[in-house]
Amino acid sequence: MSQLRAFMRTLRPAPAAEPVVRFETAMGEQLQVDWVEFRKGGAPLHAFCATLGFSRASYVEFVSNMKVETLIACHERAFAAFGGVTRRVLYDNMKTVVLERDAYGDGEHRYHAGFLDYARHSGFVIKLCQPYRAKTKGKVERFNGYLRRSFYVPLASRLAQSGQRLDVVTANVEVAHWLRDVANARIHGTIKEAPAAVLKREAPHLQPLPPPWRANIAAARPQPTAAPVAPPRPAAVVSRIAQPSPLQHPLQVYDALLGRVAEGVAA
Numbered sequence: 001m002s003q004l005r006a007f008m009r010t011l012r013p014a015p016a017a018e019p020v021v022r023f024e025t026a027m028g029e030q031l032q033v034d035w036v037e038f039r040k041g042g043a044p045l046h047a048f049c050a051t052l053g054f055s056r057a058s059y060v061e062f063v064s065n066m067k068v069e070t071l072i073a074c075h076e077r078a079f080a081a082f083g084g085v086t087r088r089v090l091y092d093n094m095k096t097v098v099l100e101r102d103a104y105g106d107g108e109h110r111y112h113a114g115f116l117d118y119a120r121h122s123g124f125v126i127k128l129c130q131p132y133r134a135k136t137k138g139k140v141e142r143f144n145g146y147l148r149r150s151f152y153v154p155l156a157s158r159l160a161q162s163g164q165r166l167d168v169v170t171a172n173v174e175v176a177h178w179l180r181d182v183a184n185a186r187i188h189g190t191i192k193e194a195p196a197a198v199l200k201r202e203a204p205h206l207q208p209l210p211p212p213w214r215a216n217i218a219a220a221r222p223q224p225t226a227a228p229v230a231p232p233r234p235a236a237v238v239s240r241i242a243q244p245s246p247l248q249h250p251l252q253v254y255d256a257l258l259g260r261v262a263e264g265v266a267a
Contacts, residue, residue: 025053028205031086031124032140033075035066035094038152045168047175048074049147051140052082053090055198056188058143060179062171068096069217072118076212079122082199084206089119090127090140098128114217122210143183151178 030053039045044064048071051058059078063070071094079085091097096112103110111126119126155174156166184196191198 026205027054027202028084028086028207029053030088030090030127031078031082032090034092034140034144036144036147038148038156043165043167045166045171047144047147047152047171048078049140049144050075050078051143052086052195052199052202053139055195055202056139056143056191057082057184057195057199057202058140058179060147060175062168062175064168066094066096068112068115071096072115072213072217075118075122079209082206083203084209085122085124086206087123088125088127090129092129097126101128114215117215118213121213121215123207146183150182151175 031050032053033048033050036047036049037044038047046063046066048061048063049058050060059081061074061077063074075089093101097115098109098111100110102108109128116126151174152166155171159166159170180196184199185194187193188195
Protein backbone atom coordinates (compact mmCIF):
# COMPACT_ATOMS: atom_id res chain seq x y z
CA MET A 1 0.00 0.00 0.00
CA SER A 2 2.81 2.43 0.86
CA GLN A 3 4.43 1.78 -2.53
CA LEU A 4 1.10 2.50 -4.24
CA ARG A 5 0.75 5.81 -2.37
CA ALA A 6 4.29 6.77 -3.32
CA PHE A 7 3.55 5.98 -6.98
CA MET A 8 0.30 7.98 -6.91
CA ARG A 9 2.14 10.98 -5.49
CA THR A 10 4.42 10.98 -8.52
CA LEU A 11 1.36 11.32 -10.76
CA ARG A 12 -0.06 14.33 -8.93
CA PRO A 13 1.42 17.76 -9.65
CA ALA A 14 3.24 19.24 -6.68
CA PRO A 15 1.29 22.08 -5.03
CA ALA A 16 2.58 25.47 -6.00
CA ALA A 17 4.47 27.22 -3.24
CA GLU A 18 2.88 30.38 -1.93
CA PRO A 19 4.67 33.29 -3.59
CA VAL A 20 6.74 35.46 -1.31
CA VAL A 21 5.79 39.08 -1.83
CA ARG A 22 8.28 41.65 -0.63
CA PHE A 23 6.77 44.84 0.73
CA GLU A 24 9.13 47.76 0.34
CA THR A 25 8.42 50.86 2.37
CA ALA A 26 9.42 54.48 2.02
CA MET A 27 12.24 56.00 4.04
CA GLY A 28 11.23 56.63 7.64
CA GLU A 29 7.93 54.83 7.20
CA GLN A 30 8.18 51.51 9.04
CA LEU A 31 10.01 49.68 11.82
CA GLN A 32 9.47 45.96 12.45
CA VAL A 33 9.82 44.72 16.04
CA ASP A 34 10.01 41.22 17.48
CA TRP A 35 11.21 39.24 20.49
CA VAL A 36 13.65 36.34 20.18
CA GLU A 37 13.71 33.87 23.05
CA PHE A 38 17.10 32.23 23.53
CA ARG A 39 16.83 30.77 27.02
CA LYS A 40 14.10 30.11 29.58
CA GLY A 41 14.33 28.97 33.20
CA GLY A 42 16.15 30.59 36.09
CA ALA A 43 18.40 32.77 33.90
CA PRO A 44 16.21 33.75 30.93
CA LEU A 45 17.72 35.48 27.95
CA HIS A 46 15.66 37.30 25.33
CA ALA A 47 16.52 39.72 22.56
CA PHE A 48 14.55 42.76 21.46
CA CYS A 49 15.07 43.08 17.71
CA ALA A 50 14.08 46.08 15.58
CA THR A 51 14.70 46.41 11.83
CA LEU A 52 13.99 49.47 9.69
CA GLY A 53 11.89 48.59 6.67
CA PHE A 54 13.79 50.72 4.17
CA SER A 55 17.47 50.55 5.14
CA ARG A 56 17.33 47.17 6.97
CA ALA A 57 19.43 48.73 9.73
CA SER A 58 18.86 46.74 12.91
CA TYR A 59 19.05 47.26 16.66
CA VAL A 60 19.34 44.45 19.23
CA GLU A 61 19.14 44.55 23.00
CA PHE A 62 19.34 41.53 25.28
CA VAL A 63 17.08 41.48 28.35
CA SER A 64 15.95 39.08 31.06
CA ASN A 65 12.20 39.70 30.69
CA MET A 66 9.63 40.83 28.13
CA LYS A 67 7.51 43.08 30.35
CA VAL A 68 5.89 46.18 28.88
CA GLU A 69 8.28 48.44 30.81
CA THR A 70 11.20 46.62 29.21
CA LEU A 71 9.59 46.81 25.77
CA ILE A 72 9.16 50.58 26.04
CA ALA A 73 12.72 51.13 27.29
CA CYS A 74 14.07 49.07 24.37
CA HIS A 75 12.04 51.17 21.91
CA GLU A 76 13.49 54.38 23.33
CA ARG A 77 17.06 53.13 22.93
CA ALA A 78 16.37 51.73 19.45
CA PHE A 79 14.96 55.05 18.22
CA ALA A 80 17.97 56.83 19.72
CA ALA A 81 20.31 54.46 17.88
CA PHE A 82 18.52 55.09 14.57
CA GLY A 83 18.35 58.84 15.14
CA GLY A 84 14.57 59.20 15.03
CA VAL A 85 11.13 57.57 15.07
CA THR A 86 9.34 55.86 12.18
CA ARG A 87 5.72 56.69 11.39
CA ARG A 88 4.58 53.10 11.89
CA VAL A 89 5.84 50.15 13.93
CA LEU A 90 4.80 46.60 13.02
CA TYR A 91 4.21 43.88 15.63
CA ASP A 92 2.75 40.41 15.91
CA ASN A 93 0.30 39.50 18.68
CA MET A 94 2.55 40.20 21.68
CA LYS A 95 0.33 40.79 24.73
CA THR A 96 2.34 43.82 25.84
CA VAL A 97 1.08 45.55 22.67
CA VAL A 98 -2.38 44.16 21.85
CA LEU A 99 -4.76 42.58 24.34
CA GLU A 100 -7.48 41.53 21.88
CA ARG A 101 -7.64 41.73 18.11
CA ASP A 102 -10.85 43.06 16.53
CA ALA A 103 -12.28 43.71 20.00
CA TYR A 104 -14.35 46.65 18.75
CA GLY A 105 -14.91 45.47 15.17
CA ASP A 106 -12.85 44.44 12.16
CA GLY A 107 -9.42 46.03 12.53
CA GLU A 108 -10.42 47.81 15.75
CA HIS A 109 -8.09 46.23 18.30
CA ARG A 110 -7.87 46.63 22.07
CA TYR A 111 -4.31 47.71 22.79
CA HIS A 112 -2.39 47.69 26.03
CA ALA A 113 -3.27 51.11 27.45
CA GLY A 114 0.23 51.89 28.66
CA PHE A 115 1.92 50.96 25.41
CA LEU A 116 -0.69 52.80 23.35
CA ASP A 117 0.00 55.93 25.40
CA TYR A 118 3.73 55.51 24.75
CA ALA A 119 3.13 55.12 21.00
CA ARG A 120 1.06 58.30 20.89
CA HIS A 121 3.70 60.13 22.92
CA SER A 122 6.42 59.01 20.51
CA GLY A 123 4.38 59.76 17.38
CA PHE A 124 4.12 56.34 15.74
CA VAL A 125 1.10 54.25 14.77
CA ILE A 126 0.85 50.64 15.95
CA LYS A 127 0.36 48.17 13.11
CA LEU A 128 -0.28 44.44 13.53
CA CYS A 129 0.70 41.56 11.27
CA GLN A 130 -2.07 39.82 9.40
CA PRO A 131 -3.28 36.74 11.34
CA TYR A 132 -1.47 33.55 10.33
CA ARG A 133 0.78 35.58 8.01
CA ALA A 134 4.03 35.85 9.93
CA LYS A 135 5.84 36.87 6.74
CA THR A 136 4.14 40.26 7.03
CA LYS A 137 7.10 41.26 9.19
CA GLY A 138 9.57 39.07 7.34
CA LYS A 139 12.39 41.62 7.43
CA VAL A 140 12.88 41.42 11.18
CA GLU A 141 12.17 37.68 11.27
CA ARG A 142 14.87 36.99 8.69
CA PHE A 143 17.19 39.13 10.78
CA ASN A 144 16.26 37.08 13.87
CA GLY A 145 17.52 33.91 12.21
CA TYR A 146 20.68 35.70 11.12
CA LEU A 147 21.24 36.94 14.69
CA ARG A 148 20.92 33.42 16.06
CA ARG A 149 23.24 31.81 13.51
CA SER A 150 25.85 34.52 13.14
CA PHE A 151 26.00 35.94 16.67
CA TYR A 152 24.35 33.92 19.43
CA VAL A 153 25.39 30.35 18.58
CA PRO A 154 29.11 31.15 18.00
CA LEU A 155 29.36 33.33 21.12
CA ALA A 156 27.44 30.97 23.42
CA SER A 157 29.47 28.00 22.16
CA ARG A 158 32.76 29.79 22.72
CA LEU A 159 31.80 30.69 26.28
CA ALA A 160 30.55 27.17 26.99
CA GLN A 161 33.96 25.74 26.09
CA SER A 162 35.45 27.68 29.00
CA GLY A 163 32.61 26.75 31.37
CA GLN A 164 30.86 30.14 31.11
CA ARG A 165 27.28 31.04 30.32
CA LEU A 166 26.22 33.99 28.21
CA ASP A 167 24.50 36.64 30.36
CA VAL A 168 22.66 39.86 29.55
CA VAL A 169 25.59 42.21 30.20
CA THR A 170 28.08 40.24 28.11
CA ALA A 171 25.55 39.74 25.31
CA ASN A 172 24.84 43.48 25.05
CA VAL A 173 28.53 44.42 25.01
CA GLU A 174 29.24 41.89 22.28
CA VAL A 175 26.14 42.55 20.18
CA ALA A 176 26.93 46.28 19.99
CA HIS A 177 30.25 45.43 18.28
CA TRP A 178 28.58 42.82 16.08
CA LEU A 179 25.91 45.26 14.89
CA ARG A 180 28.49 47.93 14.08
CA ASP A 181 31.14 45.73 12.48
CA VAL A 182 29.11 42.88 10.97
CA ALA A 183 25.31 43.08 10.73
CA ASN A 184 24.88 46.70 9.69
CA ALA A 185 28.19 46.82 7.78
CA ARG A 186 27.65 43.78 5.53
CA ILE A 187 26.23 44.03 2.03
CA HIS A 188 22.59 43.09 2.50
CA GLY A 189 21.34 40.41 0.12
CA THR A 190 18.16 42.27 -0.85
CA ILE A 191 19.11 45.94 -1.00
CA LYS A 192 22.71 45.20 -2.19
CA GLU A 193 24.10 47.87 0.12
CA ALA A 194 25.27 48.06 3.70
CA PRO A 195 22.35 48.93 6.03
CA ALA A 196 24.53 51.46 7.87
CA ALA A 197 25.17 53.35 4.63
CA VAL A 198 21.49 53.35 3.67
CA LEU A 199 20.53 54.49 7.18
CA LYS A 200 22.44 57.72 6.59
CA ARG A 201 20.00 58.48 3.78
CA GLU A 202 16.96 57.31 5.74
CA ALA A 203 17.72 59.10 9.02
CA PRO A 204 16.67 62.60 7.81
CA HIS A 205 13.22 61.17 7.00
CA LEU A 206 12.64 59.91 10.55
CA GLN A 207 10.54 61.89 13.00
CA PRO A 208 12.42 63.74 15.76
CA LEU A 209 13.12 61.90 18.99
CA PRO A 210 10.48 62.69 21.64
CA PRO A 211 11.28 63.56 25.25
CA PRO A 212 11.47 60.52 27.55
CA TRP A 213 8.11 58.95 28.34
CA ARG A 214 7.45 59.22 32.06
CA ALA A 215 3.86 58.00 32.46
CA ASN A 216 2.80 55.57 35.18
CA ILE A 217 2.76 52.17 33.52
CA ALA A 218 1.31 50.48 36.62
CA ALA A 219 -1.84 52.60 36.45
CA ALA A 220 -2.30 51.65 32.80
CA ARG A 221 -2.11 47.89 33.31
CA PRO A 222 -5.27 46.01 32.32
CA GLN A 223 -7.33 45.37 35.44
CA PRO A 224 -9.06 42.04 36.09
CA THR A 225 -12.81 42.02 35.68
CA ALA A 226 -14.49 42.54 39.05
CA ALA A 227 -16.73 39.77 40.37
CA PRO A 228 -20.46 40.58 40.10
CA VAL A 229 -21.89 42.10 43.28
CA ALA A 230 -25.09 40.55 44.63
CA PRO A 231 -28.04 42.98 44.81
CA PRO A 232 -28.80 44.29 48.32
CA ARG A 233 -31.46 42.44 50.30
CA PRO A 234 -34.70 44.20 51.21
CA ALA A 235 -34.71 45.88 54.61
CA ALA A 236 -37.41 43.52 55.90
CA VAL A 237 -35.30 40.48 55.06
CA VAL A 238 -32.22 41.99 56.68
CA SER A 239 -34.23 42.76 59.83
CA ARG A 240 -35.62 39.22 59.94
CA ILE A 241 -32.15 37.67 59.55
CA ALA A 242 -30.78 39.91 62.27
CA GLN A 243 -33.36 38.73 64.82
CA PRO A 244 -32.05 35.77 66.86
CA SER A 245 -34.11 32.61 66.58
CA PRO A 246 -35.19 31.19 70.00
CA LEU A 247 -33.67 27.85 70.94
CA GLN A 248 -36.95 26.76 72.69
CA HIS A 249 -40.58 27.01 71.57
CA PRO A 250 -43.34 28.50 73.76
CA LEU A 251 -45.10 26.09 76.17
CA GLN A 252 -48.32 26.29 74.14
CA VAL A 253 -46.54 24.50 71.29
CA TYR A 254 -45.64 21.56 73.52
CA ASP A 255 -49.17 21.37 75.01
CA ALA A 256 -50.68 21.19 71.52
CA LEU A 257 -48.20 18.51 70.49
CA LEU A 258 -48.99 16.36 73.59
CA GLY A 259 -52.69 16.74 72.91
CA ARG A 260 -52.30 15.37 69.37
CA VAL A 261 -50.27 12.44 70.69
CA ALA A 262 -52.94 11.62 73.28
CA GLU A 263 -55.67 11.71 70.65
CA GLY A 264 -53.69 9.29 68.53
CA VAL A 265 -53.30 6.82 71.42
CA ALA A 266 -57.01 6.96 72.28
CA ALA A 267 -57.93 6.19 68.71
